[in-house]
Amino acid sequence: MAGAHKIKIAARLRPRLDHEIDDQGIQITHDQDEGPSWICVPNPRDVTQIFRFPITSCYDQDSAQEDIFEQDVRPLIDVVYSGVTVTIFAYGVTSSGKTHTMQGTKACPGVIPRVVEAMFEQKAVLQKSNVELAVSYMEIYKDECYDLLVDRETAPKLPVRENDVGQVFVANLTSIPIASIEEFVAIYSQASKHRSVGATNLNRASSRSHAMLTLEVTMTDSLAQRSLTGKINLVDLAGSENNKLTGNDPTRMAESAAINKSLSVLGQVVHALNQGASRIPYRNSKLTRILQDALGGNSVGLLICNLAPGTKFRQDTLNTLK
Ligand SMILES: Nc1ncnc2c1ncn2[C@@H]1O[C@H](COP(=O)(O)OP(=O)(O)OP(=O)(O)O)[C@@H](O)[C@H]1O
Numbered sequence: 001m002a003g004a005h006k007i008k009i010a011a012r013l014r015p016r017l018d019h020e021i022d023d024q025g026i027q028i029t030h031d032q033d034e035g036p037s038w039i040c041v042p043n044p045r046d047v048t049q050i051f052r053f054p055i056t057s058c059y060d061q062d063s064a065q066e067d068i069f070e071q072d073v074r075p076l077i078d079v080v081y082s083g084v085t086v087t088i089f090a091y092g093v094t095s096s097g098k099t100h101t102m103q104g105t106k107a108c109p110g111v112i113p114r115v116v117e118a119m120f121e122q123k124a125v126l127q128k129s130n131v132e133l134a135v136s137y138m139e140i141y142k143d144e145c146y147d148l149l150v151d152r153e154t155a156p157k158l159p160v161r162e163n164d165v166g167q168v169f170v171a172n173l174t175s176i177p178i179a180s181i182e183e184f185v186a187i188y189s190q191a192s193k194h195r196s197v198g199a200t201n202l203n204r205a206s207s208r209s210h211a212m213l214t215l216e217v218t219m220t221d222s223l224a225q226r227s228l229t230g231k232i233n234l235v236d237l238a239g240s241e242n243n244k245l246t247g248n249d250p251t252r253m254a255e256s257a258a259i260n261k262s263l264s265v266l267g268q269v270v271h272a273l274n275q276g277a278s279r280i281p282y283r284n285s286k287l288t289r290i291l292q293d294a295l296g297g298n299s300v301g302l303l304i305c306n307l308a309p310g311t312k313f314r315q316d317t318l319n320t321l322k
Contacts, residue, residue: 006273006274006295006296006299006300006301007270007273007274007295007301007302007303008056008057008072008301008302008303009055009057009270009303009305010055010056010057010058010059010068010072010302010303010304010305011039011053011055011057011058011059011304011305011306011307011321012058012059012063012068012097012101012304012305012306012307013026013028013039013059013060013061013307013308013309014061014096014097014100014306014307014308014309015061015062015309016061016309016310020309020310021310021311025041025042025309025310025311025313025314026039026040026041026307026308026309026310026313026314026317027039027040028040028058028060030058037054037055037056037058038052038053038054038055038058039052039053039055039058039307039317039321040052041053041314041317041318041321042311042314044314044315044318051318051321053321055305057071057072061309064108065101065104065108065109065110065111065114066114068101068111068304069111069114072302072304073088073111073114073115073302074114074118076088076232076300076302077115077118077119077122077232078122079230079300080119080215080217080230080231080232081122081126081217081219081230082230083219083228083229083230084230084298084299084300085230085231085232085233085293085294085298085299085300086230086231086232086233086299086300086301086302087232087233087235087291087294087295087299087300087301087302088102088111088115088232088233088234088235088301088302088304089235089237089266089301089302089303089304090102090111090235090236090237090304090306091237091240091263091266091303091304091305091306091320092237092239092240092305092306092307092308092320093239093240093308093313093316093317093320094207094239094240095239095308096239096306096307096308096313096316096320097306097307097308098207098236098237098239098306099207099236101304101306102234102236103236111234112188112213112234115215115232115234116181116184116215117181119133119215119217119232120133120180120181123217126219130219130220130221130222131217131218131219131220132177132217132218132220133177133178133179133215133216133217134175134176134177134178134215134216134218135149135175135176135178135184135187135188135213135214135215135216136149136173136174136175136176136213136214136216137149137187137188137191137211137212137213137214138158138170138173138211138212139209139210139211139212140209140210140212140262140286140287140290141208141209141210141255141258142254142255142258143258143261143262143285143286144157144158144286145157145158145160145170145173145286145290146158147172147173147174148191148192148194148211149174149176149187149191149194150174150194151194152194155194156172158170158171158172158173159171159172160286160289160290167293168289168290168292168293169290170290175216188213207238207239208238208239208255208259209238210235210236210237210238210262210287211235211236212233212234212235212290213233213234213235214231214232214233214234215231215232215234216229216230216231217229217230217231231294233291233294235291237263237266238259238262238263239259240259240260240263240316240319240320261284261285262285262286262287262288265281265284265285265287265288266285266287266288268281268284269281269282269288269295270295270301270303273295273296280295280296282295282296305320305321307320307321
């Protein structure tokens, strides 16, 4: 799906919110022909200079949840069912629209509910008895992994291990079989409550951790005695941090350092993969270490850069796009 690139990059600019000034700080322009769209950001130090970033999959303020799903996400469902691991990330500063894009609302469902629906639709098309779906859900907070499908009060930090063939995995992570969308919704809403309980206990907001929801499909051919497993990881990344706004609170500074380090390593990994580099720095953060198999090999990735409009986000937008 991504041509020469292992990880496709898409961008989505959210609309201006009611309390925000309409200063048209960040713009999207389209070429007349079929070429890429351009995200245009004035240099904060010299507004006569405009940085232009070409992005093939570009969604402007008026784009709908279904646009991004139909164009960039739905084609990946078949890829998952062919036994491949797919990972979709939402990346961007706080309030740029990551959660809206991934989760959405009841009226405007985002990537997660649409993926779940499409996974069940595809299951119904295939031989039902031989196809099983399971869900797991975890978060990475300050470079440690926590299971969101267990009670947060007692949840231990989960260790990251490597198996005999060098595959990295999170040990003891709960995986629950799901037979219907309703079952998924019940498990997911309970897990989301765990996440907010954890947030209160640890004095943090949920956007200060990375949340990874995984749907795994196992297709068993009993005659041939073989099974095939495909996976889709849906990752709502922590908001990238502007250190100037973080203040001197030691807890916040430690969170901020962990978030920025893991996001910067993710950026380096995506860049190295897309350049075909021989050394990929997966080991430099837990996020990329866990996703090592999901990012490399035959896996497929989609990184959605969420952008907030307005002049005050210019520097953050430049950091995201660079
Ligand atoms: N495409 C969109 N259309 C309409 N409203 C949007 C859109 N994207 C984001 N919003 C609104 O903008 C606000 C911020 O969005 P959201 O909470 O998704 O940001 P976020 O990047 O997940 O923030 P955080 O990092 O703090 O979790 C919310 O009120 C959301 O409803």
